[in-house]
Amino acid sequence: MPTRPTMHVLGCTRLPAALHAEWTKFRTVPGPSAALQAMVMSTIGLSAAAAAASTCGAPTCPQDPVRISLTGVSLGQALVVVFAVQLLGAEFGTGMIGTTLAAIPGRRTVMLAKATLLTAVVLATGIVATVGSWLTGRILLLGTGFIAENGSALPGLSDGPTLRAVAGSALYLVLVGLLSVGVAAAVRDSAVTIGTVLAVLYLFPVVITMVSNPDWHRFLQQIAPMNAGLAIQNTVDLGSAPIGPWAGLGVLSCWAAAGLLLGGLLLGRRDV
Amino acid sequence: MTGSRRTIRSGEPDGALRTSGRSGFSTLLRSEWTKFVTVRGWLVGLLVAALVTILIGTVSALGGNLECTGPDGQICAAHVPPLDASGAAVPDSFTFVHRPLDGDGSLTVRLDALTGDGGALHDWAKAGIIVKQNATAGSPYAAMMMTGDHGVRLQDNYFGDRAGPAISVSDGLPVWLRLTRVGDELTGSVSADGSTWSQVGTATVSGLPGSVLIGMFVASPEQIQTTQRFGGSDSSGGPTRATAVFDTISGQGALGDWTGTRIGGSAGDPEPVADFAENGGTFTMTGSGDIAPSVAGPEGNTVERSLVGVFAGLIVMIVIGSLFITAEYRKGMIRTTFAAEPRRVRVLVAKAVVLGGVSFAVGLVASAFAFWLVGSIEQSNGKYLLPVPVLTQLRVIAGTAALLALSAVLALAVGIMVRRAAGTVAAVTLLAVVPYILAVASILPAGPAEWLLRVTPAAGFAIQQSTSQYPQVEAAYFPSTGFFPLAPWAGFAVLVGWTVLALGLAALVVRRRDVS
Numbered sequence: 178m179p180t181r182p183t184m185h186v187l188g189c190t191r192l193p194a195a196l197h198a199e200w201t202k203f204r205t206v207p208g209p210s211a212a213l214q215a216m217v218m219s220t221i222g223l224s225a226a227a228a229a230a231s232t233c234g235a236p237t238c239p240q241d242p243v244r245i246s247l248t249g250v251s252l253g254q255a256l257v258v259v260f261a262v263q264l265l266g267a268e269f270g271t272g273m274i275g276t277t278l279a280a281i282p283g284r285r286t287v288m289l290a291k292a293t294l295l296t297a298v299v300l301a302t303g304i305v306a307t308v309g310s311w312l313t314g315r316i317l318l319l320g321t322g323f324i325a326e327n328g329s330a331l332p333g334l335s336d337g338p339t340l341r342a343v344a345g346s347a348l349y350l351v352l353v354g355l356l357s358v359g360v361a362a363a364v365r366d367s368a369v370t371i372g373t374v375l376a377v378l379y380l381f382p383v384v385i386t387m388v389s390n391p392d393w394h395r396f397l398q399q400i401a402p403m404n405a406g407l408a409i410q411n412t413v414d415l416g417s418a419p420i421g422p423w424a425g426l427g428v429l430s431c432w433a434a435a436g437l438l439l440g441g442l443l444l445g446r447r448d449v
Numbered sequence: 450m451t452g453s454r455r456t457i458r459s460g461e462p463d464g465a466l467r468t469s470g471r472s473g474f475s476t477l478l479r480s481e482w483t484k485f486v487t488v489r490g491w492l493v494g495l496l497v498a499a500l501v502t503i504l505i506g507t508v509s510a511l512g513g514n515l516e517c518t519g520p521d522g523q524i525c526a527a528h529v530p531p532l533d534a535s536g537a538a539v540p541d542s543f544t545f546v547h548r549p550l551d552g553d554g555s556l557t558v559r560l561d562a563l564t565g566d567g568g569a570l571h572d573w574a575k576a577g578i579i580v581k582q583n584a585t586a587g588s589p590y591a592a593m594m595m596t597g598d599h600g601v602r603l604q605d606n607y608f609g610d611r612a613g614p615a616i617s618v619s620d621g622l623p624v625w626l627r628l629t630r631v632g633d634e635l636t637g638s639v640s641a642d643g644s645t646w647s648q649v650g651t652a653t654v655s656g657l658p659g660s661v662l663i664g665m666f667v668a669s670p671e672q673i674q675t676t677q678r679f680g681g682s683d684s685s686g687g688p689t690r691a692t693a694v695f696d697t698i699s700g701q702g703a704l705g706d707w708t709g710t711r712i713g714g715s716a717g718d719p720e721p722v723a724d725f726a727e728n729g730g731t732f733t734m735t736g737s738g739d740i741a742p743s744v745a746g747p748e749g750n751t752v753e754r755s756l757v758g759v760f761a762g763l764i765v766m767i768v769i770g771s772l773f774i775t776a777e778y779r780k781g782m783i784r785t786t787f788a789a790e791p792r793r794v795r796v797l798v799a800k801a802v803v804l805g806g807v808s809f810a811v812g813l814v815a816s817a818f819a820f821w822l823v824g825s826i827e828q829s830n831g832k833y834l835l836p837v838p839v840l841t842q843l844r845v846i847a848g849t850a851a852l853l854a855l856s857a858v859l860a861l862a863v864g865i866m867v868r869r870a871a872g873t874v875a876a877v878t879l880l881a882v883v884p885y886i887l888a889v890a891s892i893l894p895a896g897p898a899e900w901l902l903r904v905t906p907a908a909g910f911a912i913q914q915s916t917s918q919y920p921q922v923e924a925a926y927f928p929s930t931g932f933f934p935l936a937p938w939a940g941f942a943v944l945v946g947w948t949v950l951a952l953g954l955a956a957l958v959v960r961r962r963d964v965s
Contacts, residue, residue: 208872223893230896251892255883259875368775368870372768375878376501376761382890384505386929387757388512397512 195281195290203264203294212260213298216350217306220253224310228317242323242331243342243412246314250346250407253306254353257299258374261357262367265291269365284445292358292437299354303347311343338412345409345426352406352426352433353378359436362444378403395419402432477790477799485803488776491769495807498765498853499815505758506823510830529833530743531587531713534656538835539607541586542713542738545579546725547664554702555629556663559643560595561694561731563618565669569689572598573923574669575740576693578628580635580654581662586713591652592666592740593628593637597691599921601626603637605652607742610921613639613649633657643697663700664707667693667736673925688737696731713738743835744924745916751931752837753845753913755823756816759852760882760910766808766853767881770860771873773804778868784964793959797865801858801952808857812850820846837915848912848941855948856881859906862951866958880947881906888928895927899934906947908933911940
């Protein structure tokens, strides 16, 4: 029996092997990649629907065109949750987690490998989804009056705020995925994990709509994972937003870190 | 147990063996019930569903602004619209120049001009002739009017609305209007020259006393401009005013001098004074307000706001519904279940009955409690809620419980087809809950949001809508302000349709497929 510190060191040296194992699982199980394909399609689809329905009338466009063209992220995130749950939660359901942990006893290594794989894969597909949404939205919005004459120029990706919104939305999806991995490790049941994460994400926007007290309203928008996180999509009128773009993504990072920490601790302590 | 005993025929050992596997439906129900209540996680889940429903509603109510409280802790009079004879809230506020009319009679006027303040006339600005029981706001009436942009209309008792010719006086051409009273029947006519008349319709205003008020009126509703943005909608606007010029006034049966009254003036006014001037038989009147049904405002003064937490309870119910079947597939229990009852569709029906029944009961308790608790919090906060008939309240509460039950059964049916909990929960949540959230939280623009609330199972949320949408009232009719694109029962039928379809497909699949 190795002592605890040795196990830890042993686990760390096994990270490349663990990553390779996770990558193989990801490649060979059809569910996870199907979830990501659905994520890309639903993100672009909903963004296109939102862009097609938005009109910009004289004298000014009140809306944020970049934000409209990235609307689909609010739907695509649900499929990132499904993906994250398939990555970890499904292993609890099938008993695969026993095999995984027998092969790599360092549980933190397993969590780290899964989180790393999720970050890489969701970032890659997330960029496809957000750039695709932005491009589709841009074409549609130009057709519905979002033009310079109406006071709404649609800058290209070289524009700082636009790039921040498009790339930041992909980061948003990654953070949602990391939060889900943490919850999945803590809850150990796919269905309950999906229900919990979706409730946490979608609960705040509805409650915020119903709350009319301006102080509560602002406070909830600042702490809600979805509302604060999606502040990264703001490109105009940043001063009136309840939270800045990067600060908002920071709030979501705190949620994701808290989820991962909780999941990691519980996974480390509990019997499989 | 008794059911299975009855089916066993005496004598034949062969028959006994065959029928023992085919138990009665009540036994089946009982075994599914036992499976449900012995899993602690699902019972905890039911409790969580009820709690989140109540908690979210409470938090929303506590986060509300103190609307307006009077000196004795009552809701400010200015925030409370008058009630009509049926108890419905009706804004009834206009400038009225009238004289008494005993028995039958009529009034004919020529409307020379109808203009708005600063040249902007509200589409639903109204000017014309009105016969009203008395000068109390909310009393019965019938009115023959010209509107800003909706032509000539005959309206009665706040809800009745008949369209006449789509003409206007804005181009300088006068329009002649006439309203005739015979008993309870009021007939409106319109003419372009004062000699050729065409009848617009006859309104029956039952219970009008012998002596009523007849005269000219002018009103102009509030202008509402709603901007939809992410995470909510901004409504701006304010009162508008319209000015009407009447002359060539002639009447039959009416007696006495003209009196000007401001009906439904705001409570602060010590003496409501009508803004009108008479000059040689020409009346120039300015008015503001509306004579129409009350429509829920964007601030959400509807009773169903108390049930805003239901969507979270719905997610929990979907999780329970999908686990109720997918757990059997995962653990292989389904083989035992089907061995005990080989008629698989009956198992499916029994599961649906148990799950639907339990979730309906829990949903009923949760929604009734949330309705009562949140309603009392809002009232103690001084928030005015639109009065709603008891039957509508029951529909909102029981409909919410049915919404929870149907979604759980939908998850069960999808669970049979998918056999995986994660996929089932994701699919049903995306279909039945996420469209509602995208629409209500204004994440989507109104167009696609309404489309989603027509075709997805989330249309069932319409059963919670307690107030109606009126074509003759301009308001912010968006999902985010509590207005669904489908009528309550139509939306509910969409959800029922999805559930029945899913159950049918599940029955087909479960019969054809190998056990698990």
